[in-house]
Amino acid sequence: MSISVATNLSLIRSQIPDNVKLVAVSKTKPVEDILQAYNAGQRLFGENRVQEIVRKKDLLPDDIEWHMIGHLQSNKVKSIVSFISMIQSVDSVNLLNVINSEAAKKERIVDCLLELYIASEETKSGFSMEELETALESGKISELKNIRICGLMGMATFTNDEARVRGEFRYLNETFVRLKERYFKNEIFFREISMGMSGDYRIAIGEGSTMIRVGSLIFGERNTNKQQNG
Ligand SMILES: *Cc1c(COP(=O)(O)O)cnc(C)c1O
Secondary structure, rough: OOEEEEHHHHHHHOOOOOEEEHHHHHOOHHHHHHHHHHHOOOOOOOEEEEEHHHHHHOOOOOOOOEEOOOOOOOHHHHHHOOOOOOEEEEHHHHHHHHHHHHHHHHOEEEEEEEEEEOOOOOOOOOOOOOHHHHHHHHHOHHOOEEEEEEEOOOHHHOOHHHHHHHHHHHHHHHHHHOOOOOOOOOOOOOOOEEEEOOOOOOHHHOOOOOOEEOHHHHHOOOOOOOOOOO
């Protein structure tokens, strides 16, 4: 049975407020599926592997905005820096430095989100709260002129425990508010809280998400082989 990407998209769109952006997570899916979403008006897509994003980008329309949402190795930044719209998965100061210098070479300013580790699973990546505070307190991040920190990204624990997921999203939102006040007060670009996936986007929106990243609800289940990153 074929899945109607357009139908899935319009169903999700009908359920989210206008101010929440929908990132269609197309990892592992063929360009034909992405084109179906594109033809249904979707322009914002998320991928988690550099190789895959580079390959797909060349086969698809130029007005697609690509977001990198998976762990990014610093030696691969230069492959995507010329076209990427946003890197959501920034999880170290070193990576920020590399993005900044590669962006400078291309005379670009690259939008980034700082990924905060909010889940209780050890497999999830991101800054710890302490690492993030240390990095921001040092003042070094604000010196990087070819990146723009647009907010925070986080992934909740994969669990049916709704209260737990809600609590983690709430924590991300509270952290956003606190960091905004302390480090980004006059930065109009610091305004995104990227949280919520197929299984928990309703909860995330309830807790103030501005950007949800939805894959399987749009494109169908992925092959269950473990996702590779980078
Ligand atoms: C795969 C992925 C998603 C989408 O997951 P679904 O459950 O298929 O909606 C969202 N965010 C990140 C970081 C991902 O890797």
